[in-house]
Amino acid sequence: MELSSLDYVAQACMDLNDAMSSVQSEAERDALIVNHIKKVWPTVIPMDDFKKNLEWVNVSEPISLAQHCADKIVILDFWTYCCINCYHVLPDLAHIEKLHKVENGLVVLGVHCAKFTNEKDSSKVLAAVQRYNIHHPVVNDAESHMWEAMGIRCWPTLLILGPANKPLFVLTGEGHKEELVWFVGNALRHFGTRIATTPLPMSLSGQVKRKEDDMLYFPSKLALNPFYRGRTDEPFLAISDTGHHRVLLTDCSGIVLRIIGGCEPGFKDGKLVDAQFDSPQGLCWLSSNVLAVCDTNNHSVRAIHLDEGTVEVLAGTGEQGAHGDQGGKCMGVQPLASPWDVMLYTTPDMDMSVRPLLPPPPPPPAAPGTTEKQKDDGKDDANKEKEKKDEKRRVLLIACAGSHQIWALFLDTTIWWKYKTFTEGTCVCIAGSGQEAARNSAYPNSAAFAQPSGITLRMGTSPEIFIADSESSSIRRLALTTGQVSTLCGGDRNPLNLFAFGDVDDTGVDAKLQHPLGVAYCDSSKTLYVADTYNHKIKKVEVGPQKVTTLNPTMIETTDPATFNEPSGLSITADGKYLYIADTNNHCVKILNLTKNVCQDFKVRLLEPKFTEPENLILYKNDMFLNRKCGNLIIYFNITLDSDKKNVKFTPGAPQNWLVCVRDENNVDVTQDFEFINSSHKGTKLPGRVEMKLKQKTDKFLFRLYMSFHTSLCDATVCFPHSFTLRSTILVRASVKMVESYRISCTVNPNR
CATH class of the missing domain: 3.40.30.10 (Glutaredoxin)
Known part of the structure; x- marks a missing residue:
């Protein structure tokens, strides 16, 4: 054509x-x-x-x-x-x-x-x-x-x-x-x-690099809880499980404590069990019990109240905001456009933070006849006024990718730039014209962003936020005392060139990134970490010299190079030693030890139901031994019947089912840690044999072996089932033979 x-x-x-x-x-x-x-x-x-x-x-x-x-x-x-x-x-x-x-x-x-x-x-x-x-x-x-x-x-x-x-x-x-x-x-x-009505040859595609039992599906953002005090029942990490339209809260070992939302998208407040999200992204802890969530497809920011067990809207209406809207409405009345990340900033009123430091004026002379008590009351009033001015105001900063702007939700009444007062609950655009570009400016509303998708805070005498400006493939910075917007690294000097991307470690704009989505700042090292999403890398930026370098960690389990697949979210521990990474297209979270430059999986999982010993348990008193360096264990077993009724026998031709289960000292099922050689962990015949081998070296000291039997018995008049479990202890040692074999003979009473 x-x-x-x-x-x-x-x-x-x-x-x-x-x-x-x-x-x-x-x-x-x-x-x-x-x-x-x-x-x-x-x-x-x-x-x-x-x-x-x-x-x-x-x-x-x-x-x-x-x-x-x-x-x-x-x-x-x-x-x-x-x-x-x-x-x-x-x-x-x-x-x-x-x-x-x-x-x-x-x-x-x-x-x-x-x-x-x-x-x-x-x-x-x-x-x-x-x-x-x-x-x-x-x-x-x-x-x-x-x-x-x-x-x-x-x-x-x-x-x-x-x-x-x-x-x-x-x-x-x-x-x-x-x-x-x-x-x-x-x-x-x-x-x-x-018009024809013939169908198309449709076939919905299967999953990509994901197993059915994986807990996460395209996780995008995460947030370590800065209020965490080490209690077992309080959240350590929040994860946006974006593909499942939910938020997971885990402890420090990865066990899921709370699931908020469900596998189906929706927009519903109320109790935690009923709440619904649609592709949640950015997360931010407002307190130890309140989590702010960018509910991206619902164009809103929501709050999860763990203490009250509820979810509510902080900002957004559920509908996409209009292009060019500068905001100014209150909380749930103000529309937003695809909020992608969020962070909390606490500040004194801006007039107090930028006003020149002059000596305080002398107090006015007391009026004639003023008593000492009245003088003290006057001092108290002055102190209270000073405390009020020094009080921190909470501002929730929001990266709205859909409108190419940075917004603020004022959680407290705050005097902001140019001494403009925003009352509590006001939601307003603080930077970005709405045009998609990478324009820097000393005037925040004339600056332009290109799909800001990640933000992180740098405090100090001149606080600022770093912004992953994804479509310009750059990291931008916004000064929080003046509103000035500038470029830290990546991108191009031409603000309209949104195609200046690549994979180059260098300084400032000479460095090249490819669609970065996540950032995290470490104050102790003055280093910014970047999820360079489309380069499948984690990079660090030395903020002073603006130098960009790539981290090349190895996996701690295998020493192979760590591989990422579109990582999009980062969160760093307060001591700057560990970086948590939402490895989005690998459907997992990884932990990067920045000190040793090694990486490992953060295994997100549900807590297994509390284990209870099975009924009709028979304890086998003789211990078995297993070499901790991938040792083999061969067990021959046979069961005989001991009954008052001498005519009770195994039913001829019926299968005598048995199953082997191995648990560690914490009663966690570790059967999958063993390879069953020339046999299986289950069977249908007696007597039987099972040969099992440790798949890899273990540091555990003992295992508990459970052999469960489900037999079919009969007497002169009737057939009936009978079940029982045999438990033995396996002691793990380095000094025993690589192959240990045992014969277990057990007599059971089918009348019990």
């Missing part, structure tokens, strides 16, 4: 929108749309098909426009998964797909045209499709062949095709839900019987 044809359709759509702006009724609007279709469709050239050998998601075979879509209305969504505007279009596409199924004649196809190098990888596209719950077919047009052939200029662009794959409408940017409904509905009605 020639470029001029698409330009012709685009111009016709502009004329249509101008005409629709003045209509008075739905009938007039629909008539204008139909006239547009009649004008455009006969004159434009059918667009070319997709190139061969492209990789597809959610289909069992590649989609051909000519073969599968020639008699349908088709929406082509040109997108890239880093783009927040493309993200905002997805609910509109889901809405139109609910209104019109494939069988009704509508096909939605995602055409993924990468901005970043990392996004060209089909496995990353597949992960994004699953993370964003996209059910329609998506093609990875990694080299943007169709983008260039069609003359597409921006993400997102929606191109609506009529029969014969002829373009009818072009919609650029986000916020076209109504037009999408109008245009598709009228096109389906207009072409009527020409």
Whole structure:
């Protein structure tokens, strides 16, 4: 298809929108749309098909426009998964797909045209499709062949095709839900019987690098609890389990203490067990019992009150805020746009923090006749006033990726920049014009960000926040006493160049990052840590010289290099020794020991139910021994019956089922730590044999071996089941033989 044809359709759509702006009724609007279709469709050239050998998601075979879509209305969504505007279009596409199924004649196809190098990888596209719950077919047009052939200029662009794959409408940017409904509905009605109802070869893709028993699904952000005091029942770490639409609270060993939210997205306050989130991201502890959560798809910030057992809205309405909104409304009335990260800042009133330090004026002379008590009362009043001025005000800072701004929710009445007072509960934009760019400025409202997605605080005499400005691939800084915005590293000197990305360790803007999403600052070392997401790396920035270097840790278990897959969240311990990493596409959390430069998995898991000894337990008094260096244990066992009824016997031909379970000294099931050689941990015959070997060296001192039997017995008149368990102790030593064998004979009374 020639470029001029698409330009012709685009111009016709502009004329249509101008005409629709003045209509008075739905009938007039629909008539204008139909006239547009009649004008455009006969004159434009059918667009070319997709190139061969492209990789597809959610289909069992590649989609051909000519073969599968020639008699349908088709929406082509040109997108890239880093783009927040493309993200905002997805609910509109889901809405139109609910209104019109494939069988009704509508096909939605995602055409993924990468901005970043990392996004060209089909496995990353597949992960994004699953993370964003996209059910329609998506093609990875990694080299943007169709983008260039069609003359597409921006993400997102929606191109609506009529029969014969002829373009009818072009919609650029986000916020076209109504037009999408109008245009598709009228096109389906207009072409009527020409529309085919044949289905597409759909096949929703499976999981990516995730096991069914994994606790986490695309975890994005995390926050260590700064109020943690070491009690077993208080949270140590909060994790945004984004793909499961929930927040997990764990202890220091990774055991889950609380789960807030559920596997289905929603927007519901109230009790913790009933609360719902939609793709939560950034987290921040306001106190030891209150956690703020960026509920990103609900365009709000929520508060989890652990002491009260409730969830409530702090800011946001559940609907996306309008572009260019500067805020100023109160809490749950103020709309936001995709809040991505959040942090707490405590400050004295700004006039007190920036006013020159002058000696206090002398107190006025006491009036004649003033008593000593009245003088003391006057001093007390002055002290109270001073304490009030020195009192810290709490400000919740919010990185709103969807509006490219930094917002503030004032939890206390605060005097802010330029001595402007914001009352408690006010939510307002404090930096960013709303334009997507990387513009620095001494005036915060004229500065510009490009999808800010991570923030962290640096205190001191000149407090500031560092911002992961993902679409400009840079780290920005915002001074919290003046509002000045500048660049720490990455990006480009041209504020409009959002393609200055790469993987270069250097200084300032000469360093290059690729779509960073997370930051964490260590005050003791004056070092900033960056989740360089699309480079799959963790980098550190020496803030003074602005020097960027890559950390190359090894895994503590294997000494192999640690590998990350789009890490997006960081949190650092107060002593600066450990960095917790949300390794998003690996569906896990890792701990990086910064002192030793080694990494290990933080195993998030549910607490196993309390173990109780089985009934009919028989203790085998003789201990067995096992070499701690991957020793073998061979057990031969036989069971005989001891009964008052001499005619009780094992039922001929019936299986005599047995099962081996191994637990450690804490009663944790560790059967999976053993390899069963030439046998299994279960069987159906007596007598029996089991050979087991430690998979790896252990530091444990003992195990408890449980052999559970479920037998079938009979006497002269009836058959009946009988169950019992034999328990023995395995002592783990370094001095015993590598292969130890034992014979266990046990007599049981089936009448007990």
